[in-house]
Amino acid sequence: MKPITSFINIALAIGIALGIPAAASADQYPSRTIHLVVGFPPGGINDIVARMIAPKMSDTLGQTVIVENRPGAGGTIGAEHVARSEPDGYTLMLGSVSNLAMASALYKSLPYDSTKDFAPVALVAASPNIMVVNPALPVRSVKDLIKLAKEKPGTINYASAGIATSNHLTVELLKVMTGIDIVHVPFKGDTPAVTAVLANQVPMMFPTLPVALPYIKSGKLRAIAVSSAKRSALLPDVPTVAESGDLPKFAVSVWVGVVAPAKTPQPIIHKLNGAIREAAEAPDKRAKLANLGVEPATDTPAEFASYIAEETKQWSNVARSAHITPN
Numbered sequence: 001m002k003p004i005t006s007f008i009n010i011a012l013a014i015g016i017a018l019g020i021p022a023a024a025s026a027d028q029y030p031s032r033t034i035h036l037v038v039g040f041p042p043g044g045i046n047d048i049v050a051r052m053i054a055p056k057m058s059d060t061l062g063q064t065v066i067v068e069n070r071p072g073a074g075g076t077i078g079a080e081h082v083a084r085s086e087p088d089g090y091t092l093m094l095g096s097v098s099n100l101a102m103a104s105a106l107y108k109s110l111p112y113d114s115t116k117d118f119a120p121v122a123l124v125a126a127s128p129n130i131m132v133v134n135p136a137l138p139v140r141s142v143k144d145l146i147k148l149a150k151e152k153p154g155t156i157n158y159a160s161a162g163i164a165t166s167n168h169l170t171v172e173l174l175k176v177m178t179g180i181d182i183v184h185v186p187f188k189g190d191t192p193a194v195t196a197v198l199a200n201q202v203p204m205m206f207p208t209l210p211v212a213l214p215y216i217k218s219g220k221l222r223a224i225a226v227s228s229a230k231r232s233a234l235l236p237d238v239p240t241v242a243e244s245g246d247l248p249k250f251a252v253s254v255w256v257g258v259v260a261p262a263k264t265p266q267p268i269i270h271k272l273n274g275a276i277r278e279a280a281e282a283p284d285k286r287a288k289l290a291n292l293g294v295e296p297a298t299d300t301p302a303e304f305a306s307y308i309a310e311e312t313k314q315w316s317n318v319a320r321s322a323h324i325t326p327n
Contacts, residue, residue: 026267029089030063036258037093039078041071041189044161045208045294049125049256050094052288056279061271067094071189074162075099076110083112087261089268092121096256098165101311105319106164114312118259120304121269122276126255127294128228129170129206131241132221137203142225142245145204149180156182159193159202166254167193167206169315170227172322177247197221208254209234209293227252234293255297255311257304269301 036054038046047069054065070078079099085091100114112118131142137156139145149156160168163186175182185202187193190211196202198220209232215221216235225241226232229251242250258276260269279285280296289296299307 026265026271029268029271030061032063032090034061034063034065034089035068035091036065037068037070037078037082037091039070039072039075039093039095039099040161041191042069043211044190045127045210045254046075046094046096046256048210048292049289049294052285053094053124053276053279056282056285057275060275060278074103074106074164074168074186076103076107076112076164079103079114080111082259083117083261085261087119087264089260089264089272092258092260092272093118094124094256095259096166097254097311097315098161100257100259100308102166102169102315103164104312105169105316106324115305115309117262119262119264119269120301120308121258121260122273122280122301123255123257123297123299123304123307124276124280125289125294126253126297127209127292128226128232129167129252129254130209130212130216130226130232130235130238131204131206131224132197132212132216133204133224134197134200135219135222136200137222139204139224140222141239142241142247145224146178146180146245149178149182153181154183156204157185157202158182159196159205160184160186161190161193161207162186162188166208166252169318170206170252172324173250173252173318174241174245174247176318176321177250178245194221213293227254229253232293233290255307257308273301 036050038050040046050067054067057065070081075098082091082093104114133139158171190207194207197205216223223238225239225244227241242248277298280298286296
C-alpha cells in the first residue's frame with residue numbers, strides 16, 4: 001500500500017469513528033428517504049404545508065420525502081425527536097412559530113433549545129390566525145368580544161391547539177392589550193380544538209386560516225377578524241384585529257419553516273434550502289397555498305435563523321406581560 005493511500009484510508013476511518021461527515025457525503029446527498037416531521041396532527045397548517053411541498057422536494061432531490069406526524073405538547077414532542085436525530089439531513093422538521101419560538105417562552109424545562117439544537121434551513125410560508133366564534137355566541141366584532149368579556153370576566157372560554165401554540169399566544173396578546181379576562185382551554189391540535197368550537201363546547205378560537213376557512217364558508221363558524229396586519233384576500237370583508245378593535249399595534253403572523261438537527265453539514269442545508277424554495281415558489285404550489293390563505297415566504301438559512309431569534313424574544317416578552325407561568 002502506498003503511503004499516501006494509507007494516510008487517506010486512515011483519515012477516513014478516523015472521521016467515520018468520530019462521526020465526522022466525509023466531504024463527499026454532501027455531494028452524494030440524498031441517497032435514501034428523507035423524513036419531514038410535523039409536530040401536530042393531520043389537518044393543521046404545518047401538516048397542510050408539509051404535504052404540499054414534500055412531492056416537489058422529492059422530485060428536486062431525487063429521493064422520497066415522507067411527512068411524519070409526531071403530535072403532542074404543542075409540537076414539542078416532534079421537535080425533540082428531530083433535535084435528537086442524526087445531523088445527516090434525513091430527519092427534518094416543518095416547524096412553526098409555536099414550537100420554534102413560543103414554546104421557549106412557556107415551557108420551563110423544554111427538552112431542546114430552539115436556537116441551539118436546530119440548523120435553520122428555510123422559512124416556507126406564513127398565514128394569519130382568524131378569530132372565529134360559534135354562531136351561538138353574541139359576538140360580531142372584536143369590540144363586541146371585549147365588551148362582553150368585560151361585562152362577564154372569566155366566563156368566556158377560548159380553545160387552542162395546545163399550550164405555546166400560535167392560537168394560544170395570539171389570544172394572550174389580545175388579553176394583554178385589552179385587559180379582558182377569558183379562559184384558555186388547550187386541545188391536542190387545531191382540528192380537535194376547532195371541532196370543540198363547532199360543537200359549542202368552547203365558544204371561540206383563533207385557528208389558522210386554512211383550518212377555519214371551510215367552516216367559515218359553510219356558515220358553521222362566524223369569522224370576526226384576522227390577526228395579520230392586512231386583510232386576507234380570501235376574506236376581504238373580514239377586518240383585521242387592529243382595525244376592528246382599535247388596536248393599531250396588533251399583528252400576528254403564523255409562519256412555518258424547515259429545520260434540521262444542529263451540526264447538519266452546511267452543503268446539505270443549502271441543497272435543502274434550494275429544494276424547499278423551489279417547491280414553495282412553484283406556480284402551482286403558490287396557487288394552492290393562496291387558495292388556503294397561505295403565502296410563500298422563503299429565505300436563506302441565515303435569515304431564517306435571525307427570524308427565529310427575533311420571534312423567540314418577542315413572544316417571551318408577551319408571555320411575561322401576560323404573567324404566564326412557564327409549565
